[in-house]
Amino acid sequence: MVTLVQIFQIIGYKNSGKTTLTCQFIKELSKRNLRVASLKHHGHGGLPLGIQNTDSEKHRQAGSIISGVIGEHILQLSTDNWQLTQLIKIYEIMHIDVLILEGFKHEDFPKIVLISDERDLRLLHQLTNVQAVLSTLPQNLNEVDAVIFQKNNTTELIQWYCNLLGY
Template sequence: MRIIQIAGYKNSGKTTLSTRIIKMFTETGLKVGSLKHHGHGGIPLGFSDTDSEQHRKAGAMFAGVEGEGVFQFTAPDLRVEQLIDFYAFMKMDVLVVEGFKEKPFPKLVLLSEEKERRLLDRVENVKAVVSPFSFGSAAVLPTFKRDETAALLAWLKQDMIDNKSEYEWK
């Protein structure tokens, strides 16, 4: 199973991008799962009008959400690695992980404001950045603007094919 993680601060476009990635891989015939970190307080129970429901509608065979120690399937004290093992057990080809910034999975980082650049110093295994501002000649990672979603998706699809082992869950 290959993993791509979407990281960014609140309202940075994580769910919108996650949904597009899920749809892209689903349309290519892959089995796609999603795992979302619910970091906004409260227990993430319920299904209607939620981000995980958007993931399901986009084609995720399993759409889970975790927050404050509660996974949508309700299991206490699960580590994210155990949750990912669940998706691997369910034979997903691709898992889109939204949130869990501190985890070392291959990730796309979404930035909304210049001051959010500090996130790039706090996370590891960044594959590309989506940002409204330019990094100019200092860019060492592939960087896309928000309106370049098609280019980002094409790049991601190719990178996950060319560098498959970097994305595989071990």
């Protein structure tokens, strides 16, 4: 897939700080006058809040290929089979510069991985295209072929990645 949008992922287990880091990136990139968008994978099972028992969900269940509702500046779409490539195309229509994916760990976009404890290290063996690691672990992660940042150093990580993106 060819895209002009810069896309990168923030990956980590639940409560590892993904959303906090994503918000920090959005604020910094927006300060640089970039059009930033985000897409979060709801990987915890079940429907995201706000979908169940809605008219648009009833439309989808009745057979609508895609069902949408808009109100108060919020557009909500549902379908039985979203593909990430389709979602990226929807985002591209908005003429964004940067898309931050929170989750979608099995995709091959450049990744920043959050490591909170030793159990999280297995992520590094499951993922592709890891560019940076943000870790609370005191030991050196020598076996990782990525730039390592300590968890309390998000400003340096964000600056490094902005430079990498050319911003």
